[in-house]
Amino acid sequence: MIKIAGLSRTFRGKSGTVEALRDINLDVADGEFLAVIGRSGCGKSTLLRIIAGLIPPSQGEVLVAGDRVARPRRDVAMVFQRPALLPWRSVRENVMLPVEIFRWQRAKHRDHVQRLLEMTGLESFADRLPHELSGGMQQRVSLCRALIQRPKVLLMDEPFSALDALTREELAVELQRIHMELGTTVVFVTHSIQEAVLLADRVAVLSARPGRLRELVDIAIPRPRTFGHNAHMEEVAAASAELHQLLLGDHLPQVATAG
């Protein structure tokens, strides 16, 4: 579904250039759940933004469903770290935003909105405004807004990192259910090894700046997976330990040199 070939990205700013990503090669299969982890600043968000067509790569290319990505596509949806909801629109109208922007017929998508809200347990909040919802619920709305596009690819940039620990786990389990139900290809950036092991088919570990693909780790634990006690504790522990090792073994980020 996604093919990343020789991808590099350098930012040129006033204070010099930053090499964010270097020579990333990676294929994501149809329906696969790929988690991306790495130290802060290693280019995870940059990678996602390039796949989304929000910024161009410096070198290399990204193909989604065989087409080279040059601008945002309707079948690729993004969920950001913050819910980014329109505060004056109700939950339902927020989810409708992509439908309006794409000039699709609203009537044809009402049922879909309703189904998504039910799937995420938001049906009784459909007419509330965002500020009346908890952070976790707001992020669910944000997920619904992405899913209304019926995306082939769902890109998620640390979607749960602003939430408390319990809500994170709850939403992660929910995301697993949604992924199993819809079979969407997901690229999921996270700082949490736990989340990666719960959700991913494979985990891409990036090295510190410049971000390079350090390792691809297969997580071969049958779904549905759960946090806490379960039948695959050993596999979970082994996978977590391996990811830990890879992240810790990474070079510590260079202390900023003067200049």
Next chain:
Amino acid sequence: MTDKTTDAGPRRLWFNAGLPTLGVALALGIWWLIIIAFGIDSFWLPAPPDVLEAFQRLPGHLIEQAGVTLMTTTVGFAIGAVGGAAVAVLFAASRTIERMTMPLIAAVNAVPKAALAPLLIVWIGLNTQAKIVMVVLLCFFPVLVSTMAGLTSVPNDLREVAHSLSASWWQTFLKIRMAWALPQIFVGLKVASSLAIIGAVIAELTNPERGLGSVVVSSSQSADTPLAFAALTLLALMGAGLFYLVTALERLLVPWARAISS
């Protein structure tokens, strides 16, 4: 129903109407007390009953002149507000136009408007239009600046959402930037609502033919201070009315703004 919901109504009434009334009553009381305590003559500072009496002497005249001022004020306010917002939209659409015209507008705004009043009479004449232009001049800038600030303050994460959906400039403008700017626009409208009355009165003082400003001029010429105060009181009421009207409109149109800013 719990106790909390049953007494929410009276409590809100007390908060929204009771307290402001009490404040006004207290201020009037202190004013009156000072006049009695120091034995001030009503020629210098009239007591509340003197002002009331002056109003009862000429109610029809005062109401009529208040109507004239109110008309000048609201028409000028409406033109200034719509114009300010429209120019802000134009600036948002074209940085070239903004760069070219903004210094000019800022310079014009820096000129004391009171000094322009006699010139307006020369240019436009001794008529209502000249007065309305004065109000427009005062209302235009605050609305322009606040609308520009609102349109450019859209947070990055919302811009990013629009970008990731490939929204066109117009879609982003209509569905996101305009709504986002509304609370800020209302800040400008409130400032402009007070300036509108000031503008109308400045114009009427320079050209004292009609309106409450002219009542102030003629009553001071005939040493009728209570009448001048009656006119000033009406102006104050008008200003407060306009301000609260804008505030009510704001609560109606942007109920979410207070919730997210607290």
